[in-house]
Amino acid sequence: ETGVTQSPTHLIKTRGQQVTLRCSSQSGHNTVSWYQQALGQGPQFIFQYYREEENGRGNFPPRFSGLQFPNYSSELNVNALELDDSALYLCASSLVGGGGREQYFGPGTRLTVT
């Protein structure tokens, strides 16, 4: 088990609603990345935060936004939920400068949009 925790474990929302997912990084890690993993697919990079600023973004619309706090914990916010947003949302913590080679994932939040 990594030291990365995520909450909630499961969530059911209705199309058009907004959702906030939370992540606590592994101790000592200063970078957090968020991924979306649809059923039967690999994780897709949403964005990364370092020093409380977005440090890179994948091919996701602006209704996906995030925050990183001084204690390196993080939030992922999704507005105007769509059915295709149903997926496992993973956060991963790492150290900046690691080249992306050592990321430690949390257990994920399974979001269902109806």
Add this chain to the structure above:
Amino acid sequence: QKEVEQDPGPLSVPEGAIVSLNCTYSNSAFQYFMWYRQYSRKGPELLMYTYSSGNKEDGRFTAQVDKSSKYISLFIRDSQPSDSATYLCAMSGVSGGYQKVTFGIGTKLQVIP
């Protein structure tokens, strides 16, 4: 064409078999090559990473990278039922000024006792 291609399987082998899992990629900028294991309804777990072409061994696992062919492999010796999981290859490189990690679709492995 996807940047990272991986056969989704499923791959079914008897206990004790040698398992070979593979990925190909198209982006020459990838610098690090990782293998993750993901059990059902869990987050991915980092198994190992490599930087250059060649082999890296860790217990029953060996990762192999051939940059000239843009091909990476993970071998599992003496496979166990507990190895049954989805194996994800992942590659990282600088894109748009930041380090980006790209995953394959994952290969589902079942080791039969």
